[in-house]
Amino acid sequence: MQNKSYTASLFIISAPSGAGKSSLIQAYLASQTATPAKVSISHTTRDIRPGEQHGQHYHFIDKAQFEQMIAQNAFIEYAHVYDHYYGTSRKAIEDYLEQGIDIFLDIDWQGARQVRASMPEAKSIFILPPSLPELEKRLIKRGQDSEAIIQKRMKKAQSEMSHYSEYEYLIINDNFEQALHQLSMIIDTEKLKTVKQATRHQPLLAQLLSSSSLD
Numbered sequence: 676m677q678n679k680s681y682t683a684s685l686f687i688i689s690a691p692s693g694a695g696k697s698s699l700i701q702a703y704l705a706s707q708t709a710t711p712a713k714v715s716i717s718h719t720t721r722d723i724r725p726g727e728q729h730g731q732h733y734h735f736i737d738k739a740q741f742e743q744m745i746a747q748n749a750f751i752e753y754a755h756v757y758d759h760y761y762g763t764s765r766k767a768i769e770d771y772l773e774q775g776i777d778i779f780l781d782i783d784w785q786g787a788r789q790v791r792a793s794m795p796e797a798k799s800i801f802i803l804p805p806s807l808p809e810l811e812k813r814l815i816k817r818g819q820d821s822e823a824i825i826q827k828r829m830k831k832a833q834s835e836m837s838h839y840s841e842y843e844y845l846i847i848n849d850n851f852e853q854a855l856h857q858l859s860m861i862i863d864t865e866k867l868k869t870v871k872q873a874t875r876h877q878p879l880l881a882q883l884l885s886s887s888s889l890d
């Protein structure tokens with residue numbers, strides 16, 4: 676993917692489990708319709724949660740299938756997170772970007788590093804909870820993980836958060852509406868300042884810059 680140039684943008688969003696990244700991304704996507712955008716659906720070996728659907732939240736596969744995909748170089752990035760494999764399909768990302776669809780990757784810091792290495796133009800955003808007790812409260816409130824899994828995620832939260840400075844933007848998700856507003860501002864700003872966006876306006880530019888329009 677390294678040498679390809681796309682008009683669509685790729686945003687990496689990371690946060691400790693429960694900080695609110697899925698809710699923020701979904702609310703952002705629901706709030707805007709002007710530009711096509713999607714969240715990448717990762718492959719994972721973790722158990723499916725109540726309410727989740729195969730192919731919608733994740734592609735749920737077993738370890739042997741995941742390792743086969745690694746061997747086939749099918750992932751643009753993959754990592755071991757909370758004792759399970761998670762990875763992003765290279766082909767899915769390339770297809771979306773080629774179709775001009777902006778793409779959001781909800782991935783951990785290890786995956787973010789790998790994506791930056793192959794796509795330096797990717798923009799990255801880290802989301803923090805307002806406090807550790809609030810993070811635990813949100814994991815409990817979500818009601819989808821056992822107490823043991825919640826404790827495992829809480830133990831990992833600080834090591835995940837210690838990577839915040841590798842990201843270009845930081846959002847503290849205390850008040851949800853404010854955090855959503857900040858996320859929207861970051862995305863809009865990045866999209867406006869991207870010079871390659873100019874290719875979307877090619878017919879207008881051609882007209883404005885043509886010598887005949889100066890006559």
Ligand SMILES: Nc1nc2c(ncn2[C@@H]2O[C@H](COP(=O)(O)OP(=O)(O)O)[C@@H](O)[C@H]2O)c(=O)[nH]1
Pocket residue numbers: 689690691692693697717718721752753754756757761762763781782783784785786787
């Ligand atoms: N590297 C990588 N991390 C991922 C991927 N998909 C999800 N993750 C991360 O794995 C962690 C656990 O995700 P998940 O099991 O959905 O739990 P949740 O974040 O609590 O909803 C989160 O930090 C995700 O950002 C992926 O494709 N690659």
Ligand SMILES: Nc1ncnc2c1ncn2[C@@H]1O[C@H](COP(=O)(O)OP(=O)(O)O)[C@@H](O)[C@H]1O
Pocket residue numbers: 690691692693694695696697698699813814816817848849850851852854
């Ligand atoms: N600003 C917020 N204030 C209170 N609860 C929140 C806020 N943001 C998210 N939540 C709730 O916290 C829980 C975890 O959010 P989620 O988006 O699943 O986190 P993540 O994807 O980062 O693991 C969900 O129940 C969600 O509704």
